[in-house]
Amino acid sequence: MLDTLTLAAILIPCLIIAIVFHEVAHGWTALALGDTTARDMGRLTLNPIKHVDPIGTLLVPGALALFGGPIFGWAKPVPVNARRLDNPRYGMMAVAAAGPGTNIVLALVGAIIFGMLAGLATTWGVALPDWMLTAFGSFIVINVFLALFNMLPIPPFDGSHIVGGLMPRRWAHHWQKLQAMGMLLLAVLIAATWAFPDARWIENTLFPPVEWMTGLFYSVAAGIEDFIT
Numbered sequence: 001m002l003d004t005l006t007l008a009a010i011l012i013p014c015l016i017i018a019i020v021f022h023e024v025a026h027g028w029t030a031l032a033l034g035d036t037t038a039r040d041m042g043r044l045t046l047n048p049i050k051h052v053d054p055i056g057t058l059l060v061p062g063a064l065a066l067f068g069g070p071i072f073g074w075a076k077p078v079p080v081n082a083r084r085l086d087n088p089r090y091g092m093m094a095v096a097a098a099g100p101g102t103n104i105v106l107a108l109v110g111a112i113i114f115g116m117l118a119g120l121a122t123t124w125g126v127a128l129p130d131w132m133l134t135a136f137g138s139f140i141v142i143n144v145f146l147a148l149f150n151m152l153p154i155p156p157f158d159g160s161h162i163v164g165g166l167m168p169r170r171w172a173h174h175w176q177k178l179q180a181m182g183m184l185l186l187a188v189l190i191a192a193t194w195a196f197p198d199a200r201w202i203e204n205t206l207f208p209p210v211e212w213m214t215g216l217f218y219s220v221a222a223g224i225e226d227f228i229t
Helices: 004-032 054-066 088-123 130-150 158-166 169-179 182-195 201-228
Strands: none
Touching: 004 088, 004 130, 088 130, 088 158, 088 201, 130 201
16 A cells, blocks of 8 residues: 555645646637737746645645545636637637646546556566556546536636636626635635535535546556557
């Protein structure tokens, strides 16, 4: 069994990679659609120091891991000025979707590499070490969870921007006001998760689709392993 420090050394880089690529994807998509804000502020970089939020990237995931809760977190949001987008309404939907979409791509890349390494290891008659199995499994799960978690239609998550873009314009204004309360709603969600652990709201909502999608990526890895061997 991997000890706690080894597990942390595996999970933290996986989480940082998932979060940083998620945020940079927002910025690059915004740039492609006409908004240079993220580029002008130096946020179109994979340097994690530019994106790490001490609370969302370190404290919250660490506390959740310590207390056995679902591990999730966030980075400093990449700034986007909707008014500078070519089409603000649908541009924000595309910017929002880019983050979760990137996490799905990362999970797929992880599954492909995992399958290739497993196939080569089988061909050479050796077994992949436990830490590598844990690393690839964690990388896939974290990216899938982060993608689906951010697609929840709750401000300030990406799903709320997509819902806002799909709403009739007469409702979108009121939804936008709710976005301003996003961090308060997020704090309430985290507090409720800790205060009522037996309710398992996040687990009951997200774990079934996370397990289903993770299973798909494991199938991809297994298929590649079989192909190589």
